[in-house]
Amino acid sequence: MKSDDFFTLIRSWLTSYLPRSRRLSPHTIRSYKTALNTFLVFLDETRSLKLEQIGFDVITYSTMNEFLTWLMDTQQLAASTANQRLAAIKSFLSYCAGEESSLVTVWLDVKRVRPARTPEHAPDALSMATVEAMINAPGQQTLRGLRDTTMILLLFDAAARIQEILDLTVANVTTTAGSGQVTLTGKGRKTRTLPIMDKTGRHLEQYLDLFHPNPSVPGAPLFYTVRAGQHHQMSQDNVAYLLNKHADTARKHCPEIPEHIHAHQLRHARAMQMLRAGVPLPHIKEFLGHANISTTEIYASADNKMVREAIQKAASTTLDPAPIWKGDNDLILRLAGLK
Template sequence: MKSGEFFTLVRTWLTSYLPRSRRLSPHTIRSYKTALNTLLEFLAETRHLTLEQVGFDAVTYKSMSEFIAWLMDTRHLSATTANQRLAAIKSFLSYCAGEEPSLVAVWLDVKRVRPARTPEHAPDALSMAAVDALIRAPGQQTLQGLRDTTMILLLFDAAARIQEVLDLTLADVNTTPGSGQVTLTGKGRKTRTLPLMDKTGRHLEQYLDIFHPGTRDPGTLLFFTIRTSRHQPMSQDNVAYLLNKHAAIARNQCPEIPERIHAHQLRHSRAMQMLRAGVPLPHIKEFLGHANIATTSIYASADNQMVREAIQKASGTTPDLAPLWKGDDDLILRLAGLK
């Protein structure tokens, strides 16, 4: 299939199928677009193909297997990110196979490519002391400090993904004491409504009075920046910068705060706090908006590992147990039922 037909399918997939048929968010579509652009860079660098030469004949089991390795070895992406890129390519080819039957063989060939093995890491949750120090760091003496305090508190209280908070509108927030709640729109445009602590509700109400005074348009973004005298959406990079700026201040009071932090650590911290408070995993799963409880179970595994490490440290001075018996190997095997 010629290059023109390849890019025609790319255009219809990105501009029509994903937003209209799949109803995916702009953020997810940007991720898919990034995957395709990365594939084109791979083909240019390793196959020396210009855009005019790119076609489905370049997308094979062999080339996609090499693509995964290239992402991790040359681009130094994590296995998780590399797998996301591969999944996006497979999704594109699945669409192409539905549009053009001659491409079914291409899709089935690439579908056999296995994702890279990802090491299991415990969630890098912050301690409650670190969370408290981070929330207090911005202060509330300035408008920016009030805004940042409110955002950090909301990220933690709702265990929200960073984009979920940035997408919030005024209609999504209820600050009524005793029944405060926030409605988040997560992956796949799935919404979930979560209760808020009264403390968070009070901070939000104060924030709303100052940053959204008077008649409030329900569709207005809750958090924003001002550029050229106009309200503009905040970016994830904005939030990452603010978090690390305040973390540097909070570290003076709480040295255990790591050198670099990210918003997802607040989400991890909230999940671990709920787990230790006895909240069942299925409830935590719904709170976090996970599609599969296996994803949520990693918090229980992490908690067990922390307990195990604490026990090991506490038993460091405990003497080793004496052998149960002494005797020849044959006797030991017989007593153990192995002979």
């Protein structure tokens, strides 16, 4: 098929199929768009192919294997990120095969490409002492301090992904003592309603009184920034900046806080806390919004590893008898929905 057919299908996939038929979030669609743009850069750098020369004939099993290697070796992406780029392109080709029967062979050929192996890492959960220090760091003497305290507490209590917190609206929150809850929208636009601690509910109630005094706007973003007098949803960069700013403050009283903090560490900490409290893995899976319990099982593995390390540390005082050895590109991209 010709180049214009290739980019026409890209456009319909990005602007119609994904948002309307699949009802994917703008965040997920941006991720797919990034994968396609990266693939176009790969073809330019390794094949010297300009946009008007690109068609489905260049997408083969061999090409996609090279693309995966290029992502990790040249672009220095982690294997998990490279696999996400590959999965996005496979998803696009699956759509194309459904639209044009002649492309089924292309899709089946690329479908055989195996994802890169990813090393298993224990989740970098924060300790409870660290979580408490982070929650206390903003203080509540100022409006921003109260806002940041509420956000950090909610990130931990709901074990939420950062975008799930940013997508919350006023209508998604109930603060009634004994039955407080939040309704999060996770990956694939799946929603889950989670109970929250009364402590979190009290902070949220105080926050709502001060930052959302007008209850007639239930769809307003719960956490926001103000630009030109208008409320705008906070960005992930905003939250990352705030977390690391407060981590610097908390580190004075809790030196074990890592040099760099990210919101997912609070999610990991809550999951580990639930596991150690005896909550069954299937319940933790639903709480976290995992699609597969194998993702949740990594917390159990991490806990076993910590026990093992503690045992080895306790035994370290025992004498060791012997050491152990160890075209117009802008126009084409815009028309295809890639810009």
